[in-house]
Amino acid sequence: MIVLDLFHYWTFIALLMMGFYTVIAKNNLVKRLLGLSLFQSAVFLLFIGIAKVEGGTTPIFTNLVDTQVFSNPLPQVLILTAIVVGISTSALGLAIILRIKEAYGTIEEDEIQSEEEEA
């Protein structure tokens, strides 16, 4: 469990950093949106990690296994909601990018800016 603990934890941090970096440093709007969903995924991973109980099983009652230890259902419920929120944001962001592409002919942020200054 200790190994997994460390790994899980560092994966979360690594993903968070990669996503955040992409959002901040990239110029391409689609790429930034992808970075944003990476960033959110990292948080999902953190929450699902919180929910895990050693020796537990999925919190759906069953007679298939004899354990009565269940993982924590609450963070899983929160993440179900958060995933839906994430896809909604992505969809709306993509629609805005499409409109930007039509209005400016590019999806690179600096080109949009320079065109704005010329206009």
Next chain:
Amino acid sequence: MLSHLPILQIVVPMLMAPFVLLIQPARLAWALTLATSTLAFAIAINLIPLAAGDSAMIYPIGGWDAPYGIELKVDSLSVLFLLIISGASTFVLLAGYQSLGSEIHEAKLNWFFGAWLLALAGLLGIVVSADAFNIFVFMEIASLASYILIAGGPNRQALPAVFKYLIMGTIGATFYLIGVGLIYIMTGTLNISDIATKLPSVVDQTPILVAAGFISIGLALKAAIFPMHAWLPNTYSFAPNMVTAFLAACSTKIAIYVLLRIDFALFQSNLTGHLLQFKVFLIPLACMAILAGAYMAMRDSLAKKIFAWSSVGQVGYIILGAALVSHSGLTAALLHSFSHALAKGTMFIGIGLLALQAKSGELSSFAGLGRRHPLAAIAITIAGLSLVGIPGTAGFLSKWLLIQAILELPTGAVALLVVVLLSSLMSVVYLARFLETLFFPPAPAEGKVTLPLGATAILLAIAFASIYFGLAPTLPMELATQAADNLLGYGA
């Protein structure tokens, strides 16, 4: 039925949104939206007596008591913000039909009004929720809906601006979520009062401290507190005029509301040294925001952008008051939220009405319009005076309270005082520039438009509300004082 008012406050606008989508003639959709918004305003008014004093209305949803279920909580602090939000929405809708119709394609107005109602429901939902995760959900409804409203106008520059807002808003919300996650790891609960009771027994404070940091930064992004304000000027300037009026009146303030509520309920009393950190972190940011906002407002030449920058500065005032962490400071901050909402709302509605005639958003297009439309210009002037803080207006009262709160400080009062006075002078400059353009040049000869009469009347009415609440401030004052009591009383 009275006991259901907290949930009706949210559910009424929320469930009307799908109906509005299905209604075709734009005028009918507008009327339904207006009716719903008025109803929400009425509910908020009815909540005033119920939540007065230090009692709070608790509403467990689904009959499941907190911390297991989600509960709603209405106290004087929330009522103040409920009034601001529902009032702003109602008056902007009342005055804004022509302006919205001129900027948004008529066939799409029903979608637009659906988004409007969802933004309203989302903002109201944040205010009454007592559950940290639930706040996140409603924050996202409100944010997504406001992105739609902002992107709705004919101005193509709104699109990159709103995309930037979307990115920053989502980062803010995700930061908030990380903070909530850290708190959940350490306490195992999500209800704010339940967290507050469990926090003192948490041995290791580091994660809580960092959670406080993430939540504060996340919300600061949404509230456009100074170095994180980059999204605000462009979104406000390029959004449809009435959307600017609505959002400028309430959206950033809601993020400040959540920040105050969570910070005072959870961290002030439970984290050692947090008081100091809060002050050291926020007071300099607030000062920089005040000065930078006023400075940029002096330099800009787009009419709406001037006042968008002014919003950055005004958010600074609110934060400064809150960061003093004293009773008078908090009262001043809350009262300033109210008076600023009133003044900024009036200002942007006024600009929006004049923009029916102006060719572009440039300051020069407004030249002489004050002579042609004196009533609207008078309203704008009153709102401007309230923004500057001329005695007799609501803005004066809140600024005066703020100065008093500053004077209570043991050290550093002079520096803060200088900042406040300097920025007031600067705001006189940018306001004067705008009013000068409105009144002094001759009115353009061509393209005379008569402003809609009803809208002008509404505009004047809310402008005079600024004066009324400056002279008879009992209602907002009581709510703000009580709310400050409640906030400071969490730890006691």
Next chain:
Amino acid sequence: MFELIVQILSWVLLITGSAFVVIGGIGALRMPDLYTRMHAASVTDSLAPILIIGGLLLQAGFTLFSVKLIAILLFLLLSGPTASNALASAALLSGYRAQHSEEDKT
């Protein structure tokens, strides 16, 4: 006794399936061009699922789970070649030529 035989049979199926999965994976990496890679991938998409799910079927015995396993297998066997075919024809139509290709007609 019978159970032991079933177990051993299931083990044999699963192990063989695993072997083919890995071989297909290696092939997809080693092969020189798209079409030949698809041949290798096809091993993991046809024989390997049959063997592995067959092995799981023996483990599951006569239960409703075995019905679901069969459904999964049928689905994979129908959709796998269909996706490959769609991919191949799209590649072909966009002008992606096979290496060493010689057209012979019959």
Next chain:
Amino acid sequence: MIFVVVAAAIAVTMALALARAILGPSHYDRILAVNMFGTKTVLLLAVMAFMMGRPDFLDLALAYALINFIGILAVLEFFRDKAPKVERPKDV
């Protein structure tokens, strides 16, 4: 513990498919890799359902199989016209 062996084999193949997805070189190679990755996911989930003693989660594997197929067809539909016309991959 036979399932562990099977799952390990599938996981290794997933890594190989991932390598193919990263190496490319053409878009079609990547689509092939994604498809391969998807079917391996279905198998892995089926095996893991048994490994964890919860065969009631075979629904998941079934759902993945459906979604994967649709995803691949979507790729082809949207990228039919855009894909580079002639591309000679390097020998690997």
Next chain:
Amino acid sequence: MTEIFSVFLLILLVITAGAAIRTTNLFVAVMLMGIFSLLIAINFFLLDAADVALTEAAVGAGISTVLFLGALAFMNEQEREQAPKRLAGLISVSITALIIAYATFDKPAFGDPNAPAHQDLAPWFLETTQSAVDIPNVITAILGSFRGYDTLGEVFVVLTAAIGVLFLLDTPSAGNMLKRDEGLRHYLIPRMVGRLLIPFILLFGLYIQFHGEYGPGGGFQAGALVAASMILYALLEGQDRALEVLPQRVLTFLMAFGALLFGGVGVIGILNGANFLDYSVLSSDPVAGQQIGIILIEAGVGFTVTGVLLSIFHAFVARGRTQ
């Protein structure tokens, strides 16, 4: 034993994410994000979150990939290479990471049953689900009843997204299309096999919808699967045909109706003298009332999500055809 797999899959996850942000080709990035979704979903499954894994599969690997591809079809897929803001990005990212690492280094160990997160609330949910709701899937019980208000919010979030997309990109209607969309009609094999599979995908979606109380699944996942089957139809037979089967006004009605159904069930609670979203009053037996309530609101979620996802898909595809 599963730990080893977790570790291995987490490594693959990081590699995939790294490759996705390094590549300058957006198409490749989207494909890699599809793989990323599959991987993270397996990880969720290994961490006992079957419902979340199902959602991530349906959303991340399915719908989200399709949407990104649909949008990319009108854009230059090659990202222009430059790196102006690299330093600022690296600094702020490193600070954030350091802070988090510092904060959580001594957090309660992973999987520790005595961690504060697993006290009080979690046992209460497990116990009360058995006594007060009596369905096997605790997650559905929390999602539908204990925290049903969050789910109501979630439904309105997706509704808002659909409003936004339709508002920004116009509602698709057969009248304003310039080009005929024939989908993959020329491909005999996908078309025939699709015909065979679509009924079963639809049935499976509905099965997931109605078995949410017993196993992983529920309205959201079901909505995504039903939408996926219609998307498959649109891909195979063309958008025009798909819009004939379920016209846009039907979809708009579906999403509004689902949200209203959910809210309406809540309002029934008020009308019967209980609180909003209290399902106990729906039947003389409170436990049965809870179950009925959950079925109804899950149906509402299913309607809305189907309508929303299909509308968004059609809006994206139609945008390319009206230009």
Next chain:
Amino acid sequence: MPPLPDAQPRPEPTLAMNFERTPTLARTVSLSLLLAATWLVWSGLYKPLLLALGAFSCAITIMLIRRMRFFDEETYPLHFSWRLVRFWLWLGKEIWSSSIEVARVVLHPNLPISPRTITIESPSRHNFDQVMLGNSITLTPGTLTLDVYDGKLKVHTLTDEGAKALLSGEMASKVTTLRRSS
């Protein structure tokens, strides 16, 4: 759709030779029964409520399928006969032997491949036969259907053995007999 590169715009494949058209009603009934059976074995819970919901789901599915007009035009590819089972067994054997062959090639250090593209004629123009043949070819490792059009199948083969086996036409003739007795 823009014209296909590399190929003339071609009319979509229609079913000129779809001689045995089962009436729509019969197809609806047979699909309904199949769906109902599928629901029952998937669900495994036989409470009245779930059975009712199952019936409802089948009805919705059938309704949508009919709106999709899958029944009243072209073939609906739903056939079953015992010959099909026999064919599958034979196909399984083919898959096994060719998998061994491909595995040998993959693991051979020199990678002894001799890829070719061949064209074979489908003995039947019936869509079902063509699809069945095409997919069976793809399912067999070492052979890959690239394109099906106008009764001709373009096939890519990895090794000479695979090409020879296909050209012998055994699979094609087996596929064509499938439909006869159904």
